[in-house]
Amino acid sequence: MTYSGPIPQLGLGTFGRTGDAGVEAMLKAIEIGYRHLDTAQSYDTEKQVGETVRRSGLRRDELFVTTKVADTMLDKEDFLPSVERSLATIGVDQVDLLLIHWPSQNDQVPFEDYMLGLAEAKNRGFARLIGVSNFPIADLERTRKLLGEGAIATNQMEIHPFLQTPKLRDYSRAMGMPLTAYQPLAKGEVNADPSINAIATKHGVGPSAIALAFLMGEGHIVIPASGSEANLRANYAALSVALSPAEMDQMRALNRGYRRIDPAKSPRWDDQE
Numbered sequence: 001m002t003y004s005g006p007i008p009q010l011g012l013g014t015f016g017r018t019g020d021a022g023v024e025a026m027l028k029a030i031e032i033g034y035r036h037l038d039t040a041q042s043y044d045t046e047k048q049v050g051e052t053v054r055r056s057g058l059r060r061d062e063l064f065v066t067t068k069v070a071d072t073m074l075d076k077e078d079f080l081p082s083v084e085r086s087l088a089t090i091g092v093d094q095v096d097l098l099l100i101h102w103p104s105q106n107d108q109v110p111f112e113d114y115m116l117g118l119a120e121a122k123n124r125g126f127a128r129l130i131g132v133s134n135f136p137i138a139d140l141e142r143t144r145k146l147l148g149e150g151a152i153a154t155n156q157m158e159i160h161p162f163l164q165t166p167k168l169r170d171y172s173r174a175m176g177m178p179l180t181a182y183q184p185l186a187k188g189e190v191n192a193d194p195s196i197n198a199i200a201t202k203h204g205v206g207p208s209a210i211a212l213a214f215l216m217g218e219g220h221i222v223i224p225a226s227g228s229e230a231n232l233r234a235n236y237a238a239l240s241v242a243l244s245p246a247e248m249d250q251m252r253a254l255n256r257g258y259r260r261i262d263p264a265k266s267p268r269w270d271d272q273e
Contacts, residue, residue: 016043080121163256163258165271
């Protein structure tokens with residue numbers, strides 16, 4: 001499936017990229033070619049992302065910056081002030097994409113309150129695009145009814161070759177909304193899979209590039225995280241890989257519903273029904 005959306009399809013997750021070492025890793029990623037930095041209020045990397053943007057030598061419009069509103073900031077009185085603090089911390093007037101990080105557990109904060117707050121953040125110019133993260137289909141339907149068709153740019157979810165979320169994938173395709181895959185390499189576990197390694201050998205790349213190329217071939221955005229130059233380069237190589245239909249089918253066969261991120265606050269996942 002060909003992706004042609006406004007969000008760079010290969011980005012860099014910045015969880016764990018704190019301090020000076022975090023900035024240096026992000027600058028190395030930009031030197032390699034990455035143009036999409038994904039942060040969040042809860043990552044404690046917004047400051048490092050801002051420093052990277054300033055030191056990169058690129059124009060602001062050449063770097064795509066995503067941040068996320070924490071589930072502890074969803075109340076009406078907290079939401080917009082938290083976004084303004086994020087902008088100040090990053091040092092920008094506007095982020096390219098603003099997401100709800102997690103839906104409020106059991107609707108402790110009314111759904112309408114924070115989703116209308118997200119729309120208001122866009123209206124005020126705090127974000128060019130808005131989206132969500134960790135939203136099951138039920139919440140996406142609520143979002144569509146509240147904000148209208150096409151209001152959100154993406155839904156960021158744990159997706160990797162071992163967790164392909166077919167119900168959510170098919171729903172999102174029908175809506176014309178790409179998914180963004182976080183932990184797309186299953187925290188490096190793809191590197192040990194024999195099937196992925198066999199395909200990687202054929203293409204002369206590492207297994208991470210195959211996993212990412214597969215997810216991008218499914219139409220997803222991917223945001224692998226790494227502080228290692230070797231891994232940053234190995235992941236970036238995915239952009240030069242085109243998997244055959246047979247290889248895509250081989251990769252699809254690896255799905256086993258293996259979920260790594262499932263805190264108590266998680267909604268009911270569609271693939272668990």
